[in-house]
Structures are given as structure tokens and as C-alpha cells.
Amino acid sequence: MITYKYNSADNHLDQRWLPRNLWQDRxxxxxxxxxxxxxxxxxxxxxxxxxxxMGGRDGGTADGRENEKLLKQFxxxxxxxxxxGSLPPTDPELLLEHMDFGNIYGVVGFGGTRKWPxxxxxxxxxxxxAYADWVMELNSHDPDRLMQLPVLPxxxxxxxxxxxxxxxxxxxxxxxxxxxxxxxxxFHEVWEPAWEAFDETxxxxxxxxxxxxxxxxxxxERGARMAYxxxxxxxxxxxxxxxxxxxxxxxxxxxxxxxxECRAGWIPFLxxxxxxxxxxxxxxxxxTGLDLLPSEYMKRQMLVTxxxxxxxxxxxxxxxxxxxxxxxxxxxxxxxxxxWPDPAPIFHKMFDGLGAELRHExxxxxxxxxxxxxxxxxxxxxxxxxxxxxxxGAKRASANYE
Numbered sequence: 001m002i003t004y005k006y007n008s009a010d011n012h013l014d015q016r017w018l019p020r021n022l023w024q025d026r027x028x029x030x031x032x033x034x035x036x037x038x039x040x041x042x043x044x045x046x047x048x049x050x051x052x053x054m055g056g057r058d059g060g061t062a063d064g065r066e067n068e069k070l071l072k073q074f075x076x077x078x079x080x081x082x083x084x085g086s087l088p089p090t091d092p093e094l095l096l097e098h099m100d101f102g103n104i105y106g107v108v109g110f111g112g113t114r115k116w117p118x119x120x121x122x123x124x125x126x127x128x129x130a131y132a133d134w135v136m137e138l139n140s141h142d143p144d145r146l147m148q149l150p151v152l153p154x155x156x157x158x159x160x161x162x163x164x165x166x167x168x169x170x171x172x173x174x175x176x177x178x179x180x181x182x183x184x185x186x187f188h189e190v191w192e193p194a195w196e197a198f199d200e201t202x203x204x205x206x207x208x209x210x211x212x213x214x215x216x217x218x219x220x221e222r223g224a225r226m227a228y229x230x231x232x233x234x235x236x237x238x239x240x241x242x243x244x245x246x247x248x249x250x251x252x253x254x255x256x257x258x259x260x261e262c263r264a265g266w267i268p269f270l271x272x273x274x275x276x277x278x279x280x281x282x283x284x285x286x287x288t289g290l291d292l293l294p295s296e297y298m299k300r301q302m303l304v305t306x307x308x309x310x311x312x313x314x315x316x317x318x319x320x321x322x323x324x325x326x327x328x329x330x331x332x333x334x335x336x337x338x339x340w341p342d343p344a345p346i347f348h349k350m351f352d353g354l355g356a357e358l359r360h361e362x363x364x365x366x367x368x369x370x371x372x373x374x375x376x377x378x379x380x381x382x383x384x385x386x387x388x389x390x391x392x393g394a395k396r397a398s399a400n401y402e
Contacts, residue, residue: 001379001380002100002103002380003103003380003381003382003386004103004104004105004364004376004380004381004382005103005104005344005363005364005382005386005387006102006103006104006105006329006331006343006363006364007104007105007106007107007328007329007363007364007367007368007373008104008106008107008108008329008330008331008333008340008367009107009108009258009260009303009305009328009329009330009367010108010110010208010260010261010305010307010330010331010332011089011107011108011109011110011148011330011331011332011333011334012089012109012110012111012112012332012333012334012335013089013090013109013110013111013112013135013148014089014112014334015047015054015061015111015112015113015115015116016060016061016062016066016070016112017062017063017087017088017089017090017334018061018063018087018090018112018113019063019087019090020037020038020061020063020064022036022130022131022134023035023036023037023127023130023131024037026130026133026134027126027127027130028126031122031123031126031127034049034050034051034120034123035049035123035126035127035130036048036049036113036116036127037049038061038063038064039053041053044060044066045060045061045064045065045066046059046060046061047059047061049116049118049123049127050118050119050120050123052117054116062087063087067084067085067086067087068084071084071086071088073336074088074334074335074336075088075334078101078340078341079101079341080097080098080101080102080341081094081097081101082094088334089109089333089334090138092138092141092142092146093141095107095146096141096142096145096146098333098334098340098341099145101341102331102333102340102341102342103382104331104333104340105145105364105368105373105375105376106144106145106146106147106367106368106371106373106375107145107146107147107148107331107333108147108148108149108174108206108258108260108330108367108371109146109147109148109149110149110176110206110208110260111131111135111148111149111151111176113127113131113151114151114176114178114181114208114210114213115210115213116213117213117214121155121156124153124155125153125156125159128150128151128152128153128163129163131150131151132150132151132163132167135148135149135150136150136167136170136171136172139171139172140171143171143173144373144374144375145373147173147174147371149174149175149176149206150163150167150172150175150176151175151176151178152164152175152176152177152178152194154177154178154179154181154182154183155181155182155183156183157182157183157184157190157191157193157194158190158193160191160193160194160197161193161194161196161197163175164194164197164198164201164203165197165200165201167201167203168201168202168203172203173202173203173204173371173372173373174203174204174205174206174258174371175203175204175205175206176206176207176208177194177205177206177207178207178208178210178213179207179236179238179239179242180210180211180212180213180215180235181212181213185238185242186239186242186243186246186248187242187243187245187246191246191248192248195248195251195252195255196252198252198254198255198256199252199253199254199255200254202254202256202372204256204257204258204370204371205255205256205257205258206257206258206260207236207239207257207258207259207260208236208259208260208261209232209233209235209236209259209260209261209262210232210235211235233261233262233263233266234262234266235262236259236262237266237270239259240259240270240298240302241270241274241294243257244274244294244297244298245274245288245290245294246288247288247289247290249297249300249301249302250289250290250291250292250297253300253301255301256301256302256303256370257301257302257303258302258303258304258305258328258370259302259303259304259305260304260305260330261305261307261330261332262304262305263306263307263309263312264304264305264306264309264311264312264323264327265309265310265311265312265315266311267304267312267322267323267326268315268321268322268323271294271295271298271322272295274293274294274295275293275294275295278290278293278294295322298322298326299322299325299326302326303326303327303328303366303367303370304323304326304327304328305327305328305329305330306327306328306329306330307329307330307331307332307337307338307339307343307346308339308343308346308350309350310349310350312327312350313349313350313351313352316351316354316358316362317353317354324358327362327366328362328363328366328367328370329343329362329363329364329367331343347359347363356384356385356387357384359387360384360387363387364381364382364387
């Protein structure tokens, strides 16, 4: 019998693992020529749409000649089964097998297609709709465990409420909202119908660190790219502040928001600083109409994820620290820098001295409630004793990103 120790609120469906015929099989005939597909170029296979070619390290596809190389790069040494030609993150049966292998019950999966700038508005809608339908087909293999995220058409605010309700009718529990591609900032009134739809349906609004779809990586010269990666977790600071101060969470207590892969050591300071602005600028704060301090809305309606964060670990031991209320685990599967299939050594170090009940909340229980998951048979959930002793004496090599 499989024992489940974790839920992961940050998995990935990067474009390299998508079936090459995903859009060509699903978009209307008039869009096929310009819709995403895989082409041969310079001896490689790449995704293309509207005549653009997705180059660089993320531009290739595993659904072709690069399959063996990418399987080895992403899964080599894990011990998990990876048959030749397989696409583990997007093959539901194999994905569930990999989750079991890592003692993970449920996952939230972010799609790499949020990085694809598409100019034609009709085509952009069609690509998003086709991807959403495919994702929901994938989730249907085990709706309680699989929450691969449709990507909402935030470039067209008027269409978002209807899409949220359409997804809800399909059994969707969570959807990705990309704040960096949104037509307006999150404090703008244009989003009020979307907040109403989230509240009404119970679908969790999920945001991931990043940048706008058409924003290129900074150059490698003079440390610009290293600076970019070093600051990436903080990219969601403004969206967090905007949605709290806009009053959206107060007006819609059923609106729940996840911010993924932002790590967590800096989150308590953001909450503290937002509260301090309320104290130092009472006139402006009164104008917001908020009844509670900003950090209270974060505790009530928000989660943030981590993979490995020693700074956050130090804060968890302090009673009253906001992380004790909003922190959840994200494995970052299948990325090599993630913690799948065995985060136990990291957890043993991070959670040293932390009570078993809180440790279980962070790695399992909190996410299950937030996403309204039924969860496994109670006999399959790891005991608090197993959680407390997890990873004792084990060691894990540092991740290599290159």
C-alpha cells in the first residue's frame, strides 16, 4: 500500500513535454496554419506559431528525437520509470506513477505556454481554449489528485469570468492567472467580475513567479541574468499587494489565491510592511475600505509555496509568524532543481524542532483543504511520527542548473 506524505502546489507542464499535436488536433481548421506546432529547423525540432520559433533552452520538444536526452536530463538517477518515447509530466498514468513514487498525493501544475506571446487575438483565445480543454481531459484521469492548470485569457478581462464559469462546469478546481500578462493591474476595477466568478465557483486563482510573455531574458553580460534569477521570487510582491489593497479579498471571502515558487523567507516582511503602511498612512488606508490589516487577508485567503528555504525555516519556529498560516510545499516537478522524488532530507533539516502537526499542515493538510481535495484513504496518509522523522541521516546533492 502506498503511503502519501506530501501534496505539491507547484508542478510544471513545460512546453517541451507537451504532445506535438496538442493544438493541431484541437483548434478550428482556420487557425491550424498559425497555431502552435513542431517544425524542423537547423537540425532540431522546435515549437512555432504565427511564424515565430521558440528558441533557446526551452524551445525544443521531447515529443521527437530529443526524447531520450531530455528524459535523462530530467529524470536520470531518480529511479522512476521513464519508458522510451514517454512524456511523463503530460502522460496522466505515468504522472500518477511518478507522484506515487515520490509519496505525493495531489499536485497543482503550471503550464509553460504562459510564456508564449501570440499577436492575433482570435488565435490567442483559440490556443488558450484548446489548452484548457486538453488540461481538463488530463485531469479527468484522477480529478482529486490532478490539478493541471488551464491558463486564463487575462489579456482580455471581459472574457475571464465566462471562462472561469465554463471551467467550473467541467469540474475545474484551480486555474492559472498570469498577472504579468494581464491587460490591467490587479487593483483595476475591470477585474471585479473575475473576482466574483472565482468567489462564486470556488476555483482557486493560481499565480506563478515570472515576467511578461514577451519579456526576454536579460543578457548574460555584467551579471544581468544572474541578477534576474536572484530577484525572480519577488516578482509577485506587487500582485500580492495589489489584490490585497484593492479590497478584492475583503469583498469576496471565497476568493482564494496561490502564489507559487516565490519561496517564502521574504513573505513575512512583505506582510509586515503592508501593515506598517496602514499604520503610517491612515488616510490612504481608510480610503481602501479594508476592515482588517493586509496580513490578515493573506492569512485568511492566500498560500505561498517553497521547495527549499532555510530562511523561512528559521521563521517557522516563531509563534505568530505569518508563514505558519500560509506556507505549503511545492516539489517543482520535473525541474532538476526541484525536490522530487525525495524532499525528506531537506525537510528534516528545515523542520528541525518544528512540531509534527505544523509540519504535516505545511507538506500535506493545508493544501488539501485549500483546494477542496477529498484526499486519500486515511490509512494511506503518513503518520505524524513518520513526518517528524522524515529524512533523518539522509543527504542530498546540491542542484546544478546548467
